[in-house]
Amino acid sequence: MEYSEEPFLPKNVESVKGLEILENLSVIGEEADLLIIIYPAGDRGFHEKVDSLLASIFPNASRIVTPHSIYLAVLEETYTRLARLAINVSLKYKNLETLAESLAETYNNLSSLLNATFGLAQAFLSLAGLAGSLASLGDPYEFSYGVIRAGLNGTLAEYFDTFYSRFLALNERLESDRKAAEAAAREAASVLVPSPEYQLVLSMFSLDNYTDRDAIIRAIYQAGNLSSIGLSLEEAGELAVRGREALDHVVREKLRDLPECILDVLPVILETDRVASAESVAGLVRDRCRSYVERTLLFPDSIPTDYRRAVLADGLSAAYVFFDKEIDLASSARLIEEARTEFLAKIGENPLFYGSVALKADLYTSTEDNIKRIDLVTIGLVGPLMVLVARSLIVPLLIIIVALSSLIVSFGALSILALLGVKIYYLSRLVAIPIIVGIAVDYSIYYIYRVMEEYGRARDWAKALEAARAGAGKALVLGGVSVVLGFLAYVLTPNQYIKSIGLSLMVSSAVSFMAAYTFLPSVLELVIHKMSPKPPIGSTARATLLRRMASRSIARKRLVTMASLFIILLSLALLIAGGMTTDIRLALPSDGIYNEGYEAFSHSFPLSAVSKLYVVFNGSLENGKALEALLNESIGEGLIASYSPITAHSISVYEIGLELDPFSDEAVDAAALLREKMTAAGERPVVTGLPALRLDIISLTNDMFYKITVPLAALLIAVYLFFGTGSALIPLRLLYTIAVSVVLALALTWLYASTIQDAMIYWTVPLIVIGLMLTLGMDYDVFLTSRVLEEVSKGRKLEESIEKAVESTGPAITVCGILLAVAFSSLMFTTLPMLVQTGLAVSFSILFDTFIVRPVLAPAMLSLAGKLNWWPGKGFFWSYKSRTK
Numbered sequence: 001m002e003y004s005e006e007p008f009l010p011k012n013v014e015s016v017k018g019l020e021i022l023e024n025l026s027v028i029g030e031e032a033d034l035l036i037i038i039y040p041a042g043d044r045g046f047h048e049k050v051d052s053l054l055a056s057i058f059p060n061a062s063r064i065v066t067p068h069s070i071y072l073a074v075l076e077e078t079y080t081r082l083a084r085l086a087i088n089v090s091l092k093y094k095n096l097e098t099l100a101e102s103l104a105e106t107y108n109n110l111s112s113l114l115n116a117t118f119g120l121a122q123a124f125l126s127l128a129g130l131a132g133s134l135a136s137l138g139d140p141y142e143f144s145y146g147v148i149r150a151g152l153n154g155t156l157a158e159y160f161d162t163f164y165s166r167f168l169a170l171n172e173r174l175e176s177d178r179k180a181a182e183a184a185a186r187e188a189a190s191v192l193v194p195s196p197e198y199q200l201v202l203s204m205f206s207l208d209n210y211t212d213r214d215a216i217i218r219a220i221y222q223a224g225n226l227s228s229i230g231l232s233l234e235e236a237g238e239l240a241v242r243g244r245e246a247l248d249h250v251v252r253e254k255l256r257d258l259p260e261c262i263l264d265v266l267p268v269i270l271e272t273d274r275v276a277s278a279e280s281v282a283g284l285v286r287d288r289c290r291s292y293v294e295r296t297l298l299f300p301d302s303i304p305t306d307y308r309r310a311v312l313a314d315g316l317s318a319a320y321v322f323f324d325k326e327i328d329l330a331s332s333a334r335l336i337e338e339a340r341t342e343f344l345a346k347i348g349e350n351p352l353f354y355g356s357v358a359l360k361a362d363l364y365t366s367t368e369d370n371i372k373r374i375d376l377v378t379i380g381l382v383g384p385l386m387v388l389v390a391r392s393l394i395v396p397l398l399i400i401i402v403a404l405s406s407l408i409v410s411f412g413a414l415s416i417l418a419l420l421g422v423k424i425y426y427l428s429r430l431v432a433i434p435i436i437v438g439i440a441v442d443y444s445i446y447y448i449y450r451v452m453e454e455y456g457r458a459r460d461w462a463k464a465l466e467a468a469r470a471g472a473g474k475a476l477v478l479g480g481v482s483v484v485l486g487f488l489a490y491v492l493t494p495n496q497y498i499k500s501i502g503l504s505l506m507v508s509s510a511v512s513f514m515a516a517y518t519f520l521p522s523v524l525e526l527v528i529h530k531m532s533p534k535p536p537i538g539s540t541a542r543a544t545l546l547r548r549m550a551s552r553s554i555a556r557k558r559l560v561t562m563a564s565l566f567i568i569l570l571s572l573a574l575l576i577a578g579g580m581t582t583d584i585r586l587a588l589p590s591d592g593i594y595n596e597g598y599e600a601f602s603h604s605f606p607l608s609a610v611s612k613l614y615v616v617f618n619g620s621l622e623n624g625k626a627l628e629a630l631l632n633e634s635i636g637e638g639l640i641a642s643y644s645p646i647t648a649h650s651i652s653v654y655e656i657g658l659e660l661d662p663f664s665d666e667a668v669d670a671a672a673l674l675r676e677k678m679t680a681a682g683e684r685p686v687v688t689g690l691p692a693l694r695l696d697i698i699s700l701t702n703d704m705f706y707k708i709t710v711p712l713a714a715l716l717i718a719v720y721l722f723f724g725t726g727s728a729l730i731p732l733r734l735l736y737t738i739a740v741s742v743v744l745a746l747a748l749t750w751l752y753a754s755t756i757q758d759a760m761i762y763w764t765v766p767l768i769v770i771g772l773m774l775t776l777g778m779d780y781d782v783f784l785t786s787r788v789l790e791e792v793s794k795g796r797k798l799e800e801s802i803e804k805a806v807e808s809t810g811p812a813i814t815v816c817g818i819l820l821a822v823a824f825s826s827l828m829f830t831t832l833p834m835l836v837q838t839g840l841a842v843s844f845s846i847l848f849d850t851f852i853v854r855p856v857l858a859p860a861m862l863s864l865a866g867k868l869n870w871w872p873g874k875g876f877f878w879s880y881k882s883r884t885k
Contacts, residue, residue: 010496015696018616018688025651033323033332034610035357037339038600039349041317044068044299046347053346054319057339062324067311071299078297082289083281086262090269093251097244099229103236104243106220110201113193117202118210120160121185124148124167125177125207141168155192163188182207197223213241261289313604320355327357329364336361336593354597355610359584359663362594370830374433377826394527395448402520403440406512410436413507423500431768431838432508434827438820439509443480443516445819446783447472449812451524461528469521475786478724479779480513482717486774489713495704497697498767502709505771546810550803550859560860564740571747578750581760582698584663589831598661608641608657613671613692615654615678617685621645624652627683631656634677639670658691667691668698698763705767713774721778726874730785733861733869737853738777742770745845749837762834769841777845780813780854788862789870798866802859810855817850 009016035058039050047068054064124144131140145164152160166184174180189202201219209215217237221227226236235253238246251266265288269281300312311318327335336353343351353361410432418424450472455464487509490502553560588594601607615631617624624645631654634640642657656674660667671691678684718731725731746766753759787809791801824846827839862869 009693009697009700013696013700014686015688015692018614018686018692021616021651021686022614022653022688025653032326033357033360034355035321035323035335036354036597036601036610037319037321037343038352038354038597038604039317039319039343039347041067041312041315044071047071047299047317050317050319050347053342054321057342058321058335060323060325062322064322065311065320067300067303067308067317067319070303070307070311071297074302074304075293075297078293079282079286079289082259082262082293083285085258086265086269086281086285089251089258089262089266093247093266093270095229096239096251097247099231100239100243100247100250103220103240106224107216107240110198110216110220113189113198113202114205114210114216116156116159116192117185117189118182118205118207120148120156121163121181122207122210124163125181128177141171159188159191162191178207213237217241259289259292261285261292264288309606310609311605316600316604318601318605321357323357327360329360332357332360333364352597352600353593354601358594358597359588362588362592366589366592366831370832370835371433373829373831374826377829398448398520398523398527399441399444401523402444402515403437403512405519406436406440406508406515407433409515410508410511413511414504417503417507422503423496424504431772431827432504434823434839434842435505435772436508436512438823439480439483439512440516441819441823442779442816443476443513444520445816446779446812447476447516447520448524449815451528453808465521465524465528471786471790473517475783476513476517478721478786479782480509480517481724482720482778482782483509483513485716485720486713486771489709489716490771492712493704493709495701495708497701498705498709501767501771542811542814543807546814546855547803547807549855550806553856553860554799554802554863557860557864560857561864564737564857568740568743571743574747575743575750575761578754579760580763580766581665582663582668582694582763583661583665583759585661586757586759586762586837587764587832587834590833592831602661606641606657607659607661611658611660611662611667611691613640613656613658613674613687613689615643615656615674615685615687617652617683618650619652621647621652624654624685626681627654627678627685630677630681630683634674639673656689660691662690663694668695671695701767702763710770710774713771717774717778721782725785726872727870729865729868729871730781733858733865734778734781734785735774737781737849737857737861738773740857741777741845741849741853742773742841744848745769745773745841748844749841752840753833753837757833757836759833761837765834765837765841768838769845772842773845773849777849780817780849781858783809783813784854784858785862785869798869799863802862806855806859813854814850817846817854821846821850 011017037054047066051064051066051068054061054066058064127147128140128144131137131143137143141164145160149157149160149164163184166187167180170183171177171180174183185207186199186202190199193199193202201223204219204222205215214237217240218233220240221231221233221236231239235250238250265281265284268284300308303312311320336358339353340351343349414424414432447468450468451464454467454471455461484506487502487506490498491506493499493502585595585598615627617627621628628645631640631643635642640656641659643654646653646655658667658670660670668691671687671689672695675687678687714735718735721731721734722728746761746769749765749769750761753761784805787805788798788801791804792798794801796804821843824839824842827835828843830836830839
C-alpha cells in the first residue's frame with residue numbers, strides 16, 4: 001500500500017527527471033529516509049549518553065548527526081589540522097636549518113669578499129695617504145702598491161694588479177682617490193666573482209661600510225628576498241651570524257602563538273628521516289594536544305554557527321538519523337516507538353519526531369487506528385439503526401452478512417492486487433469501508449423493502465421474491481453497473497494516482513453490488529419463511545410527508561429548478577474564493593507524531609536544513625549567471641532562504657533552502673513561482689526536490705481528473721443509462737442533481753474547514769467526493785425514476801405518477817440515505833482532518849440528495865420535462881412506448 005503520492009508520478013515529469021539526474025551525479029546523498037529527533041539540550045556528558053543510545057536504537061542508520069557528533073567532528077578536524085601544522089612546522093624547521101647554514105656560509109663568504117675587494121682598496125688608500133705625508137717614500141701610490149703587493153699571491157695578487165692599473169687610469173679621469181678606488185674595486189671584483197648576484201650585493205657597499213655587520217646582513221636579506229618566507233631581518237641576522245645555534249630560538253619565536261604541544265611533538269617528528277604524514281602524526285598530536293584542544297574548544301560553542309543552528313536552539317537539540325534504504329511504514333512506527341521508550345527509560349526525556357520516517361509512522365498508525373475506528377463506528381451506528389428501522393433482527397442480520405462478506409472479498413481482492421505489484425493508495429482503503437458497507441446496506445434494504453412491499457400485495461413469499469427480482473433487480477443492475485462504470489473512468493484515466501484510487505473503489509463497489517444482487521436473494525430464499533415483516537417505524541408518516549413535498553415542488557417546479565441553479569452558482573463562487581490546500585498535515589492527526597514534531601522543529605530550527613529545491617541546468621556555473629541573479633532576487637522577495645552552487649561534470653546545480661515545511665502549500669507555491677520566474681526570464685532549467693514533486697503530482701492529478709476523469713465518468717454513466725432506460729434526458733438530469741448536491745456539500749465543507757478547522761479543503765477531498773457522488777448518487781434517482789415509469793405505465797398521469805413514486809420509494813430511499821450517510825459519517829470520527837472533511841461532504845451530500853433532491857428537485861424537474869423524460873423511449877431495461885401502450 002502506498003502512503004505517498006510521489007510514487008504515482010510518471011517518469012517523464014520534470015521533477016522525477018531532475019531527481020534522476022541528481023542521483024546519477026551524486027549531488028544528493030544515497031539516503032532514502034530521514035528521522036529527526038527533538039529532545040532537550042544538556043551538557044556534554046548528557047549528549048554523549050544520547051549518542052550512545054541512538055547508536056544502539058538505530059544500528060542500521062547510514063549516519064547519525066547530533067550536536068555531540070558534530071562537536072567530535074570539530075575535535076577530529078582540529079587534531080587533523082594540528083597534525084598538519086606539526087608537519088608543516090617540521091618542514092619549516094628543516095628548511096630553516098638548511099637556510100641557517102646557507103646564511104652563515106653566505107655571510108662568511110660575503111665578509112671575505114668585501115675584505116678582498118673594498119678592504120684592499122681601503123688599505124691601499126690609507127697606506128698611500130700615509131706615504132704621501134712622507135716625501136722620502138716617493139710616489140705614494142707606487143709605494144702603497146708595492147708594500148701590499150708583496151704580501152699577496154694567487155687570485156688576490158691578480159685582483160690587486162687589476163685594481164691598481166684601473167685605479168691609475170680612473171684616478172686621472174675622476175681626479176678623486178676615493179671614487180677611483182671604489183670604481184676600480186668594483187671592476188676588479190669581477191675577476192674574483194663573476195656572479196651577477198654578488199655584483200648586485202657589492203654595489204650596495206662603499207669603502208666606508210664594508211666592515212659593517214648590519215649592512216652585510218641587510219644586503220643578504222634584501223638580495224635573498226627573505227621577507228617572502230616570513231623571516232624578519234633580525235631573525236636572518238641571528239641565523240647568519242650564529243648559524244645552527246640560533247635555529248631553536250628563531251623557531252620558538254615564530255611559534256610563540258601556537259600551542260605548546262606542537263613544540264613537544266616537533267622533536268619526535270624531526271627524528272624520522274622520511275617525510276611524516278598526517279596519519280602517522282595524528283595519534284601523537286591527539287595524545288600531546290588533548291588537554292589543550294578540550295580546554296580551548298568548549299562544547300557547544302566550538303560548533304560552527306550554521307551547524308549549531310541546525311542542531312541546537314531554544315534549549316532543544318535535534319538529532320538527524322539518515323537511512324540509505326527506505327523504511328517501510330510498520331518499521332517506521334516500530335522504530336519511533338522504540339526510540340520513545342528508550343529515551344524515557346535511559347534519558348528520562350520524551351522526544352518529538354519529524355522527517356519522512358515520522359510521516360510514515362504517523363500515516364501507518366493513524367491508518368490502522370482509523371480503520372478500526374471506522375469499522376467500529378460504522379457497525380455501531382448502522383447496525384442498531386437497521387434494527388430500529390426494520391423492527392426485526394433477521395433483516396439487519398442478513399444485511400450485515402452481506403456487508404461483511406463484501407468487506408472480506410473486497411479487501412482480499414485488493415490484497416491480491418497489491419501482491420501482484422499494483423500500487424494501492426492508502427486513502428482508497430479508508431474510503432472503501434463506508435463504500436462497501438454503504439452499497440451493500442443500500443441495495444439490500446431497497447431489495448428487501450421491495451420484497452416486503454410485494455408480499456403485502458400477494459401474501460405469498462415466492463411471488464414476492466419473483467416480483468422484487470423483476471422490478472427492483474433492474475434498478476439494482478442499472479445503479480450497480482453505473483457505479484462500476486463511474487469508477488472505471490478513474491481506471492481509464494492516464495494517471496497512476498487516479499487509477500489507483502479508481503481501481504480499489506471499482507473493486508469494492510463491484511463486489512458490494514454483486515453481493516446484494518446475487519448473494520442476498522439466495523439467502524432470502526432460505527430464510528424468507530421465518531421473516532415476520534412489519535412496517536418500518538414511521539414509514540406511513542414519512543411516505544405521506546414525502547408525497548406532500550413532491551406535490552408542492554411540482555406546483556413550483558420552475559422556482560425549484562431556478563433555486564437549484566442559484567445554489568450551484570453560489571456554492572461554486574464560495575469554492576473558487578476559498579481555494580484548497582495541499583498541506584500534508586491535514587492528512588495526519590492534528591496531535592500526531594509528525595505535526596507535533598513539525599511545530600517544535602519549525603519554531604526552533606531552520607527548515608532549510610531539510611526543505612530543499614534543486615535547479616539543474618547544462619553547462620558551467622558561468623552559464624547560470626542569469627539564474628543566480630533570479631535566485632538573489634528571490635531571496636530579497638523572501639521566496640527562498642538561501643542557495644549554494646554545485647558543479648558536477650557538464651551539469652551545474654543550485655541547491656536552494658526553503659524556510660518552509662516541504663509538504664506545505666507555501667513550499668509547493670515556491671516551486672511553482674520559481675519555475676514561473678525562470679520561464680518568464682527566458683531560462684528553463686529543471687526544478688526538482690520534494691516540493692516540486694508534490695507540485696507535479698497535484699497539478700497533473702487535478703488536470704487529469706477535471707479534464708478527463710469527471711467527463712469520462714459522466715459520459716460512461718450517461719451512455720449506459722441512455723441505453724438502459726431509453727431516455728436521453730434522465731442521465732443529464734441525474735448528473736445535474738448530483739452536481740447540485742456535490743457543489744453545495746463542498747461549499748458547506750469549506751465553511752466548516754475555514755471556521756472550525758481553521759484550514760481549507762484538502763486537495764483530494766473533491767476528487768473523492770465527486771467520484772463517490774457521481775457513482776453512488778445516481779442510485780436513488782434510478783430507484784425513483786424507475787418507479788415513476790412503472791406508475792406511468794399503469795395509466796396514471798405524470799404528476800400523479802411522480803407523487804406515487806415518491807410516496808412508494810420514499811421510505812426505502814430515506815432509510816437507505818440515512819444509513820449510507822451514517823456509514824460515511826464514520827469518517828468524521830477519525831483523527832484525520834482530511835477524512836473528517838470527506839465524511840462531512842459525502843454525508844451531507846447524501847442527506848441533501850435523500851431529503852431535498854429526490855422528493856423536491858427531482859419531481860420538479862421530472863414534471864417540468866414532461867414527456868421529454870422518456871425520449872426516445874426504447875431501452876434495454878425500460879421501454880416507455882411498449883409499457884404505455
